[in-house]
Amino acid sequence: xxxxxxxxxxxxxxxxxxxxDRWLAKYPPERKQSAVMAALTIAQDQNGGWLxxxxxxxxADYLEMPAVAVQEVATFYSMYEHKPVGQHKIxxxxxxxxxxxxxERIVKHLQQKLGIGFGQITPDGKFSLKEVECLGACVNAPMxxxxxxxxxxxxxxxxxxxxxxxx
Amino acid sequence: MATIEIDGKPYTAEVGQMLIQVADANGVxxxxxxxxxxxxxxxxxxxxxxxxxxxxxxxxxxxTPVMDGMKVWTRSPKALTAQxxxxxxxxxxxxxxxxxxxxGGECELQDIxxxxxxxxxxxxxxxxxxxxxxxxxxxxxxxxxxIHCTRCVRFGQEIAGIQELGALGRGEHTKISTYxxxxxxxxxxxxxxxxxxxxxLTAKPSRFNARAWELQQLDSIAPHDGIxxxxxxxxxxxxxxxxxxxxxxxxxxxxxxxxxRFSYQGLTAEDRLTVPMIKKEGQWQPTDWETxxxxxxxxxxxxxxxxxxxxxxxxxxxxxxxEELYLLQRVIRGLxxxxxxxxxxxxxxADQAHAPLFPYLGMPIAEIERCNTAxxxxxxxxxxxxxxxxRLRKASMNGAKVMFINPIAYDFNDMRIxxxxxxSPNDLITTLSGVxxxxxxxxxxxxxxxxxxxxxxTKVTEEQQTLAQSLETGxxxxxxxxNLATSHPQFALIRALAVxxxxxxxxxxGYCAEAGNSxxxxxxxxxxxxxxxxMPISTPGVNAYTMLNKGLKGYxxxxxxxxxxxxxxxxxxxxxxxAEFVVSLTAYVTDTMKTYANxxxxxxxxxxxxxxxxxNAGTWQSFTAVVIPKNEVRPGWKVLRVLGNLLNVSGFDYxxxxxxxxxxxxxxxxxxxxxxxxxxxxNDLSARKIDGLQRITELPIYATDMIVRRASALQFTRDAxxxxxxxxxxxxxxxxxxxxxxxxxxxQNAAKISLPLVIDERVPDxxxxxxxxxxxNVALGSWHGWVxxxx
Numbered sequence: 001x002x003x004x005x006x007x008x009x010x011x012x013x014x015x016x017x018x019x020x021d022r023w024l025a026k027y028p029p030e031r032k033q034s035a036v037m038a039a040l041t042i043a044q045d046q047n048g049g050w051l052x053x054x055x056x057x058x059x060a061d062y063l064e065m066p067a068v069a070v071q072e073v074a075t076f077y078s079m080y081e082h083k084p085v086g087q088h089k090i091x092x093x094x095x096x097x098x099x100x101x102x103x104e105r106i107v108k109h110l111q112q113k114l115g116i117g118f119g120q121i122t123p124d125g126k127f128s129l130k131e132v133e134c135l136g137a138c139v140n141a142p143m144x145x146x147x148x149x150x151x152x153x154x155x156x157x158x159x160x161x162x163x164x165x166x167x
Numbered sequence: 168m169a170t171i172e173i174d175g176k177p178y179t180a181e182v183g184q185m186l187i188q189v190a191d192a193n194g195v196x197x198x199x200x201x202x203x204x205x206x207x208x209x210x211x212x213x214x215x216x217x218x219x220x221x222x223x224x225x226x227x228x229x230x231t232p233v234m235d236g237m238k239v240w241t242r243s244p245k246a247l248t249a250q251x252x253x254x255x256x257x258x259x260x261x262x263x264x265x266x267x268x269x270x271g272g273e274c275e276l277q278d279i280x281x282x283x284x285x286x287x288x289x290x291x292x293x294x295x296x297x298x299x300x301x302x303x304x305x306x307x308x309x310x311x312x313x314i315h316c317t318r319c320v321r322f323g324q325e326i327a328g329i330q331e332l333g334a335l336g337r338g339e340h341t342k343i344s345t346y347x348x349x350x351x352x353x354x355x356x357x358x359x360x361x362x363x364x365x366x367x368l369t370a371k372p373s374r375f376n377a378r379a380w381e382l383q384q385l386d387s388i389a390p391h392d393g394i395x396x397x398x399x400x401x402x403x404x405x406x407x408x409x410x411x412x413x414x415x416x417x418x419x420x421x422x423x424x425x426x427x428r429f430s431y432q433g434l435t436a437e438d439r440l441t442v443p444m445i446k447k448e449g450q451w452q453p454t455d456w457e458t459x460x461x462x463x464x465x466x467x468x469x470x471x472x473x474x475x476x477x478x479x480x481x482x483x484x485x486x487x488x489x490e491e492l493y494l495l496q497r498v499i500r501g502l503x504x505x506x507x508x509x510x511x512x513x514x515x516x517a518d519q520a521h522a523p524l525f526p527y528l529g530m531p532i533a534e535i536e537r538c539n540t541a542x543x544x545x546x547x548x549x550x551x552x553x554x555x556x557x558r559l560r561k562a563s564m565n566g567a568k569v570m571f572i573n574p575i576a577y578d579f580n581d582m583r584i585x586x587x588x589x590x591s592p593n594d595l596i597t598t599l600s601g602v603x604x605x606x607x608x609x610x611x612x613x614x615x616x617x618x619x620x621x622x623x624x625t626k627v628t629e630e631q632q633t634l635a636q637s638l639e640t641g642x643x644x645x646x647x648x649x650n651l652a653t654s655h656p657q658f659a660l661i662r663a664l665a666v667x668x669x670x671x672x673x674x675x676x677g678y679c680a681e682a683g684n685s686x687x688x689x690x691x692x693x694x695x696x697x698x699x700x701x702m703p704i705s706t707p708g709v710n711a712y713t714m715l716n717k718g719l720k721g722y723x724x725x726x727x728x729x730x731x732x733x734x735x736x737x738x739x740x741x742x743x744x745x746a747e748f749v750v751s752l753t754a755y756v757t758d759t760m761k762t763y764a765n766x767x768x769x770x771x772x773x774x775x776x777x778x779x780x781x782x783n784a785g786t787w788q789s790f791t792a793v794v795i796p797k798n799e800v801r802p803g804w805k806v807l808r809v810l811g812n813l814l815n816v817s818g819f820d821y822x823x824x825x826x827x828x829x830x831x832x833x834x835x836x837x838x839x840x841x842x843x844x845x846x847x848x849x850n851d852l853s854a855r856k857i858d859g860l861q862r863i864t865e866l867p868i869y870a871t872d873m874i875v876r877r878a879s880a881l882q883f884t885r886d887a888x889x890x891x892x893x894x895x896x897x898x899x900x901x902x903x904x905x906x907x908x909x910x911x912x913x914x915q916n917a918a919k920i921s922l923p924l925v926i927d928e929r930v931p932d933x934x935x936x937x938x939x940x941x942x943x944n945v946a947l948g949s950w951h952g953w954v955x956x957x958x
Contacts, residue, residue: 053347068333068346075335 011058016046020062032063036073039063040080049089050081078132086121086128088166091145094131097138106142107131109156113163126167169235174242186228186239187215197241198250198279200257200364201316202229205421206325212257212316214279216249217241225249247283254283260295260339261365262311269307270366272379276314297342302332303350304883305357305425307374313367315341319359326422327353328560328580343367352885353580354553354868357428361411361421372432372880373409377401385793386413389427390486390773391875392552393680393783394419394532396427400774400793407431407774407794417533418782424553425884426868426875431774433877434794440756440769441798451761456799460806463766464813466748467502470721476503480714482733483509483693484726485682486872487803488778489787490827491770492684492691493699494807495725501816505695505708506719509688511733512650512681512866512939514949516710518659518847524701524840525689526653528555528783529645529677536561539641540672542570542634544665545595546649546679547577550868550886555679555783556580568637572598574651574863575936576929586634591861591934592951596657596854599664600625605635606671614667621852635672644674650681651865654734656855656951659847666846676842680783682872687781691831700834718742724751725803726770728873730759731940735949737918752803755873769800772874776802777824785840789828859953860899861934862915870940891943893956894927894936905958913937914955915947924956 012020020039027034036059043055051074060067074080081089092110094103111117114127121128137143140152151162169182173195180189185208190197201212210230217228220238225246228239240246258280265271297310315334320343323330331351335344345351351359360370382401389396389410396419401409410431412423443459444451454462470479481499483492492509499507510516528535535541535558549556560582563569568585571577576589590598604625607614627635638644646669652661669676680686692699696707709717715729716738729739743749743763750766760767770776775796779789792802804824811819821827867890869881881887893913905911907926912919913935922943930936935954937944947954 056346066330066333066346068335068344068349069330071335071346072333076337 011047011052011054012043012062013046016042017062033065033069036063036065036070037077040070040074044080048087049085050083083119084121085130087126088146089128089130091130091132091135093133093135093137093141093143093145095134097134098142101141103142105156106144106154106159109159110144113159127163169233169237171233171235171237171239173239175240180233182233182235184233186217186226186231186233186237189233190228190241195241197228198254198283199229200275200279200314201318203318203321203362206318206321206362209317209321212314213253214250214257216246216253218243218246218249251283251285254280255285255289257314258284258288259290260311261314262294264312268309268312268366269369269374270312270363270379274366275364295339300344301350302345303352303356303371303885304880305371305429306351306360307369307371308367309369310343310367312365313343314365315343316364317343318362318364319343319368322359322362323353326358326557327355328582329353331356332359350885354425354550354886355422355557357425358412358422370409370429372429377403377408382408387774387790387793388683388780388788389423389430390683390780391426391430391871392424392554392683393526393528393685394424394552394554395683395780395782395786395788396423396554397788398423398427400431402794405794407434417531418786419554422554422557425881426553426871426878429881430875430878432879432881433874434754434772434774436755436877436879438755438757438877439797439800440753440767441800443769443799444756444767446761446765456801459766459768460809460813463750463768464810466750466765467721467723468814470748471502471504474720477506477708478720479504479723480506480709480719480721481508481693481723481725482511482711482714482727482729483507483688483724484511484732484872485509485680485685485688486773486874487684487688487726488773488776488824489684489687489691489781489831490778490824491725491776491803491807492688492693493827493831494804494811494821495723496692496694496699497819498807498811498814498816499723500698501811501814501819505704505706506714507693507708508695508711508714509685509693511711511715511727511729512654512950513658513710514654514656514712514734514951515658516712518662519694519696519710520703520707521845521847522662523678523842523845524838525686525781525785526678526680526783527686527785527840527842528679529647529675529842531784532558532782534643535559535645536565538562538567538643538645540568540570540638540644540674541647542572542638542645542668542674543647543649544572544599544661545652545655546571546573546647547575547651547865548647548649548679549577549579551650551679551681552783553868556582568640570634570637572602572634574931574934575865576931578929585637586630588630588634589931591931592651592655592863593854593857593861595652595655596660596664596852597625598631599661599668600852601627601631602635602638603664603667603671605632606638606668610671613670615848617848618663618667621849625852638668638672638674644672645677646672646674647677647679649679651863653678653681654864654866654950660849660852663846663849664852666843669843678783678842683782684780686783686785687779690781690835699831700836700838702834715739715742718745720746721748722746722750724749724753724764726753726772726873728755728757728759730945731870731876731942732872736939736945737948740945752806753873754800755877768806769798770803770806771796771800775800776804778802778804779824779828787832789825857933857953859955860895862947862950862952862954863930863934863936864939864950865936866939867941870938876940889925890938890941892923892925894925894930895934895956896928896930896932897926898932899930899935899956900924900926903956903958905956909958912957913947914957915949915952918946918948920944920946
């Protein structure tokens with residue numbers, strides 16, 4: 001029979017594959033690509049918050065998709081990162097509602113406190129800062145997202161407190 | 168049926184049709200960029216917005232299905248405002264570089280902006296800039312010009328079958344790109360250039376060579392595969408600038424394979440022969456036509472007189488025209504020899520007397536996509552005939568069961584393959600016997616008793632059983648024999664078994680033509696056993712293989728480089744060099760040619776001569792010359808006509824190629840071919856004895872004939888560069904202790920050469936894949952046999 005030309009999976013752990021398989025099971029077998037977003041998230045989580053092209057390739061092989069199609073998804077959604085991020089990725093909303101509630105002050109405070117700008121990582125690798133669009137928490141603007149937690153009604157003092165706790 | 172109203176006029180339409188289709192069918196113009204009739208609807212450009220009754224907003228005509236009683240306005244103030252607004256948005260980021268853009272003058276964006284754009288831009292901010300990527304030798308990119316219509320992306324997904332381009336990023340940051348550093352390698356990639364509505368993707372080989380309005384458009388037929396794609400040749404002052412497809416839904420639709428599109432570069436190759444040359448006292452010298460033709464005629468006559476007539480052989484390429492081929496066999500036969508052949512890739516001629524009239528596809532090309540069940544035996548169809556493969560792929564997407572029996576696990580661009588059996592060339596007979604046996608159960612008197620008896624001891628494997636079962640489903644069934652079958656050392660047996668399988672499964676049987684005019688070569692009688700129109704000859708001459716392998720005293724070559732074009736190039740070269748007299752009618756001159764030839768006659772190639780090609784489906788397509796050949800180059804049929812006159816062959820007074828054509832036509836009359844009754848019942852079904860690693864030989868897509876081999880851009884594609892070296896799978900590599908890129912010793916018979924090793928998991932165990940048409944491999948000799956590898 002024909003030998004498969006696929007490289008052996010090397011980067012993703014068996015736990016990650018098990019997790020991807022759990023998602024694959026939700027879709028018909030010929031629609032493996034339906035699991036691409038979940039697979040990318042799983043790969044990103046395993047890799048410390050960002051995706052490498054090797055990971056994208058591996059997912060493409062596993063889901064039997066062209067690599068460029070996986071990359072299309074990975075570059076379309078802003079949740080996927082293509083450069084290293086800090087241990088805590090701080091996403092600050094600067095969209096209309098937050099802006100009206102002075103998110104500029106929040107951003108300035110964060111930048112001063114951490115000594116980094118958007119798209120940068122603190123030297124100790126703990127934090128990185130990212131500007132994002134509306135995350136749907138306008139009712140409690142200004143807000144930010146760290147990891148999977150929303151922090152709302154932000155003030156500089158509250159930020160100091162949150163960062164201290166994360167440290 | 169639905170009746171709708173567009174701009175106040177009533178039209179009837181099918182329910183489910185999109186508005187834009189109805190408008191197009193009735194000549195109502197709606198501007199568009201992303202919509203394309205051959206691609207899925209993406210509705211991303213919004214240029215086709217029209218006003219619809221009872222709809223609050225304008226709707227995209229490309230994505231709005233018609234409903235009975237629908238009223239639509241394409242030029243109302245509301246529609247025009249929407250269209251103009253979209254136009255303005257599209258132009259925000261589009262650079263104003265039309266004067267240096269290759270698309271300028273034939274640009275959809277440019278054309279539509281004349282009608283819908285403003286005379287001045289209101290946009291004063293910075294424009295988007297996208298850096299260009301190198302995506303290969305055929306397509307030039309200027310991605311700042313891209314308007315994100317995604318036609319190229321959809322073409323990859325839907326037509327080429329392999330998505331190589333994607334829309335990365337989103338919104339303003341969207342970029343059409345390949346995946347990190349990759350190239351576009353599809354054999355149909357050139358079509359993306361045609362589809363691109365702007366100058367983002369343009370043809371690299373013709374980039375910056377001409378402006379669209381300087382070009383003259385003339386029609387011709389592409390010579391490189393059995394499809395016979397219809398083409399427009401674009402010329403400026405007698406120079407071919409580029410080749411683009413001409414729509415013919417029955418043949419190539421609107422597509423063109425890269426081989427047919429870019430091969431024109433070979434016409435102006437540096438080694439083009441432009442004056443007749445003769446060898447005098449060992450020295451080559453240019454001469455005039457009279458001297459050269461006289462020398463050719465004298466030389467040929469001498470061979471016939473000194474030895475026997477059948478010591479003179481004629482060998483022709485099936486890329487020559489029907490007229491050239493017909494006249495060549497008439498010249499050779501006029502001298503009393505029946506040694507004339509075009510089947511240079513073949514070795515088994517055992518049943519040639521029973522072969523069909525010509526290699527017929529078994530059905531019209533467009534019928535292929537209506538097949539429900541297809542079995543392809545021995546074919547890398549995707550590279551042999553890219554557009555035939557496209558039809559088959561369409562059938563598979565429509566749910567047809569497509570199966571392959573191949574020596575290599577070829578990649579068939581995401582075609583839905585029901586089953587693929589990989590079998591070494593040697594096991595092919597056993598596999599086919601197994602399938603035939605499986606089908607035989609419960610059927611009487613379908614195939615001759617003699618064949619039934621031969622199959623009696625055949626064992627059927629599970630794999631063969633499954634395939635046989637699938638073959639008995641569907642209404643339209645097709646068995647197709649590919650080029651790897653034709654060149655197989657047991658081709659006659661394969662044919663017999665294929666016929667048996669076809670009869671037993673009530674399928675049609677088809678052959679894949681090897682070159683653009685293979686069918687024409689059969690009909691023209693460039694065969695040792697048949698004259699034109701299939702008239703049998705009682706005592707046939709010798710076939711191409713024997714001519715080149717046993718050696719003759721004299722040869723007439725028409726458009727061939729036998730060392731690269733024949734089954735055993737090494738032996739062919741040796742015998743040509745031993746021959747007393749060789750005249751080559753050729754478009755090119757090489758150092759190798761000079762070692763064996765005595766007279767070189769410069770003939771024209773496909774765009775420079777009038778002529779006819781007969782395609783795989785038996786369609787005759789005639790064309791006229793579109794360029795005047797350089798210097799002393801003359802159309803082959805004229806050269807052969809004069810040669811016929813000089814040799815006093817009777818009836819050689821043709822004034823035009825049309826006369827030659829009608830002569831063949833008359834001889835052919837109403838004759839048709841019947842693939843299912845053209846075969847010979849075999850006496851034996853046993854495979855050959857295995858004696859080492861089996862050589863598998865494929866003639867790669869960009870080495871099929873003299874012109875293609877000289878098309879420079881094509882030679883830089885992955886299909887061309889990956890045809891080098893000796894390909895084995897990792898098991899075989901491990902056995903000989905070699906790894907990728909190691910140089911290994913390859914021994915075949917007495918020949919021994921060094922080639923880089925390529926690990927290729929498509930190759931089965933016990934086999935070696937070595938490509939044909941490669942100068943480095945010629946010394947190895949025949950296309951099949953036993954190979955020894957040492958690290």
